[in-house]
Amino acid sequence: MVKSSFSLLFGSMVRELGLEIAQPSVAVTGKGELSSRFPVTEFATASLATAGCALRALLARPDAPLYIDQRLASYWFSSSHFPVNRAPAALWDEFAGDYATRDGWIRLHTNAPHHRQAMESVLGVSKDKSALAQRVTAWGKTELEAAIVAAGGCAAAMLSHDEWLKHPHGKTVAAEPLFWQQLHAEAPRPALALPPARPLAGLRVLDLTRIIAGPVATRFLAGLGAQVLRLDPPEWEEPTLVEEVTLGKTCARLNLRSAEGREQFKALLADADVLVHGYRADALEALGFDAETRQQLSPGLIDVSLNAWGWHGPWRNRRGFDSLVQMSSGIADAGMHWKNTGRPHPLPVQALDHATGYLLAAAVLKGLQVRHEQRQGYSARLSLARTAALLMSCPAGDQSALAAIGPHDYQPMMEWSAFGLGNRLNFPLRLAGTPVIWGTPPAALGSAKAAWG
Template identity: 40%
Template sequence: MDERVPRRWWTGPFDVERLARTTVEGLCGAADELATSRGFEVTVGTTPELIAASFAAYENLRRDGRAPAVWAELSGFVAARDGWVRLHGNYPHHAAVIREVLGVDGRRGLERAASRWNASDLEEAITAAGGVAVAVRTRTHWEAHPQARAASDAPWSEVSDRGDRPGPGGPADRRPGRGAGHGGFEAADGHERGGRNLLEGVRVLDLTRVIAGPTCSQVLACLGADVLRIDPPQRPEILEQHLSTGMGKRSAEVDLRRDADRVRTLAADADVILTGYRPGALERFGLGTEALEAIAPQAVIVSLSAWGEGGPWGRRIGFDSIVQAATGIAVDCGTADRPGALPVQALDHASGHLMAARVLEALARSRACTIRISLLGAAHQLLSGPPPPEVEPAALGIPRVRLDSAVGTLDLVPPPLLIDGRTIERPVGDYGAADASWRG
């Protein structure tokens, strides 16, 4: 990356553009390596417009012309007695915890109730009850926190090589054809995808939610992989989140409490397994990282966490906005009166693209790897990086593609990859409508 390229997309004290460009350029390099390994002669690239728009894919979604609501009523910053707390109540079960702990129904009652708590006490009370909240900390306060100390030397991504794996498409090399021109997928304009089917024959089991993990699996799906995402029926994904990262995937619902065997069977035949639940959450179903390594020794396994897997918060739930608030990013992005946030959920999107790059690299090299990535690692990248150049940002266009779906007409930002100068969008499948089985 040319370090002389000025910031020109967003405002704020952090060089978010540098983080975005670096991760997407790394993804382009990994896709190029994969193409070479699979005999495709293609050109892989991106544009500033695609990168910037994709880092706000959810906000840029339009369904029948309408934008989604980004934050639920009980999400966001609330003033406590001695500081600020960031709450995450977008999911109904997390919102229910906030209501129960504070004894409130709506936002007005929330503000009054929170003002009677110390910030750290409210953080702990909501977290202990199964909700998501964090006291807003300065950088100095975060650096003294036990979790910051535990993760201070941890890399953003850690790759453990477990040895050779079979051919790029699994034990049977499931591709019906090799090289450019054998994709078998027709684009909406009638042109064969060809080189955009770099991952044809690759099976990806997607056990992730929210933004980062689904961003990764969407890239893999749009490069031709058979991506099967599994969600619990009792806690469905927010529909707009599924739509904004759902290109090319099949979506199925499986209750692990009753049918974990089915998912373990799927894992045994997968080439790539992505997990993004709180560390430890899948262990009781026999789907923890070590169990997956035994079930699927051939697979590239990615474990995504909020805080890293060690330290006192290693098994704590977290989201992009929560990590921002804990680490000092929110304070630096705010004013003297109120904390703020990055212009986009950069920790999520950057981590998702890094996940995809590491997967493509492992497949290109025919390695079975276990890859660990955390949102905290992305935050540390921003916090330790240089400040942005002192130039005014310029407005960039928002490249969207229009797709029909069962829930309306969708205008979506495709993944930030160009193959031979063309975007790699795919149709969005219906949420929860697929069978929990592999194709072919």
């Protein structure tokens, strides 16, 4: 019997995390799939199921019913929040997108102002996207990619999967595990209370993540009762995402480049149970907070991190985003051939970000189990590039269209925040006796003090 893509993906995820899962372990409900060359809906369902199984293992409730609605999972991998009587913020900067070079395609990522400025330092300031496209045609794709990256920007030339596997960094990613895991020295941490209804109540999560993957992880932890304190640099904004990902969190600003900010961070970390960070590979180390120092500051810390391109190889410190990883790894090229178009065809949603987010959350829950049972610290590292490799290892099966969102798909109460009124979709994961619910609405970045409540 041929295994489904869900079974293959879910099996790989739980096996690499080291979870012991009894069968049948997850009930999948809902119908329909996102249209893609790859099994994106099954990918979404499997990553949520892995987080659910890690939660069930932490609670020592192996027989508790666990349900994943694959239709809602598909929608949550796009957006869970829908503003009422106001237009949603634009998802992309006007110059972000795919451009034809003289020898192929390149994607320019210009959402952050400094990334757009880096692009313009190479290509000049264009009056509109058509004018920029004309400038790009004079370049070779890898030549332009290298120039923009050297200027501090973000770009990715489109490669086929075969080209990626032969690429020096692609070879490195293929050899990496999905989860890098490490146990640390025993620490005098008390046992966790783990009340089933709010299992992470009282736990402090320090969140140094931005954009999608890391914030998705900490949003899930907040939904289980954790106190999540998100720290952003001065001036950083995410107008397109803040309502989507700050649900249940306290959001503050802290300048880690200043001596005062680093001292404040030390104090916050000392009182944290969990640290989730999405800096590039050596960024925290360069600020004086390497892995050993973090464990010394907070013995028994659960320390889970994300990097776009992986943890070894020539691109380990390169800036990266989901859409860029899709271009380099062969996803956009494969989609182009599958769709029979003449331009890159990415995944229908930012699936690498969202899936990695739930896998980050699963690693945190695994770490909390280690701390609870063994009184040890724990660390794990994941990457978008390695998550992409897992997705590409499975073919998509027959696909049927997802039913449109209806009134019954929204949570009973509308959500009111400083941004206005909105609807939130029902969460796709249900573990009997342990609801995923958020105690506070979305919060503006920098709206609170950098302190534990």
